[in-house]
Amino acid sequence: MIVQAPVLLIEDTRTPPSIIQAVSDALGPRGKLLVRVASSSAQAASLARKLKPTAVVFSLGGSLGTKASWSAKKDMLVPSLETAIRSVRAVRPHPEVLVLIPSAPAARSVWMDTHVAPLLRQAAREADAPLVDARQPARDFAADVDEALFGGKQDKTGWQIVSVDSEQPDEGPAKNAIDNDARTYWHTRYSPKVDRYPHEIVIDFGKPTWIRGFTYLPRQDGGVNGRVKDYDLYGSLVSKSWPPPIASGRLSDTLKRSRVWLPKMRVRYLKLLAKSEWHGGPWASAAEIGIIR
Numbered sequence: 001m002i003v004q005a006p007v008l009l010i011e012d013t014r015t016p017p018s019i020i021q022a023v024s025d026a027l028g029p030r031g032k033l034l035v036r037v038a039s040s041s042a043q044a045a046s047l048a049r050k051l052k053p054t055a056v057v058f059s060l061g062g063s064l065g066t067k068a069s070w071s072a073k074k075d076m077l078v079p080s081l082e083t084a085i086r087s088v089r090a091v092r093p094h095p096e097v098l099v100l101i102p103s104a105p106a107a108r109s110v111w112m113d114t115h116v117a118p119l120l121r122q123a124a125r126e127a128d129a130p131l132v133d134a135r136q137p138a139r140d141f142a143a144d145v146d147e148a149l150f151g152g153k154q155d156k157t158g159w160q161i162v163s164v165d166s167e168q169p170d171e172g173p174a175k176n177a178i179d180n181d182a183r184t185y186w187h188t189r190y191s192p193k194v195d196r197y198p199h200e201i202v203i204d205f206g207k208p209t210w211i212r213g214f215t216y217l218p219r220q221d222g223g224v225n226g227r228v229k230d231y232d233l234y235g236s237l238v239s240k241s242w243p244p245p246i247a248s249g250r251l252s253d254t255l256k257r258s259r260v261w262l263p264k265m266r267v268r269y270l271k272l273l274a275k276s277e278w279h280g281g282p283w284a285s286a287a288e289i290g291i292i293r
């Protein structure tokens with residue numbers, strides 16, 4: 001059973017329901033969203049002490065979308081948000097903090113873009129807090145919230161590796177691709193002999209699972225060997241029986257997590273067929289392979 005961790009959303013005015021829904025969706029079964037109004041950093045800290053959230057999302061600035069309230073409040077926005085972030089972080093169990101740029105109604109959206117959003121960015125930067133822009137497409141928003149609050153970690157209980165075409169046991173056993181630890185990675189064999197492309201890894205979720213996409217986190221140790229470029233992805237409810245690929249494409253040449261969205265489907269087994277490496281090498285590697293539920 002997954003325990004829903006409390007996540008506190010602090011607002012200074014009513015956050016649009018669509019954003020609250022989007023944050024809830026991004027948390028999925030991991031987090032239960034509690035929405036509370038706070039007008040000061042002391043109030044925010046007091047709420048954090050009472051509710052003991054694992055994460056606090058600040059959705060502030062929505063009320064600053066008019067010229068009338070602007071001159072009085074603009075100088076206070078950055079310092080008050082920074083103070084609130086510091087106060088909340090000091091509360092045990094030291095919640096993660098996320099700053100949200102809320103979307104504003106059409107009449108105020110330009111004001112939000114030009115006046116409020118830059119100050120929210122500045123406060124997040126100065127407090128070294130992740131910032132997620134709720135004005136972007138819903139899918140990117142969900143992925144950014146996931147990354148900011150959970151580091152992309154997901155419940156992989158019951159997952160196992162069914163098969164892999166190649167692994168370097170001392171450095172990169174295949175199980176490293178699903179151990180929820182970004183520091184460990186699967187790496188195909190390079191010693192005493194080199195295994196060449198294509199490479200494939202098959203994961204069993206342990207039960208039929210609804211997925212909306214898959215994620216690929218490249219190795220995070222600074223090495224680029226094995227960073228997958230072209231791939232085919234297969235999904236199936238039955239082991240060793242693979243319908244045509246559910247996705248084919250090219251991952252990004254980046255250290256960041258790649259996300260590939262799919263039509264919602266139910267699968268138990270997932271096969272990643274890696275077809276090439278970004279720098280032309282014979283290896284494949286992955287720090288984490290995950291799904292978007």
Ligand SMILES: [Ca+2]
Nearest residue numbers: 176181184287
């Ligand atoms: Ca890993």
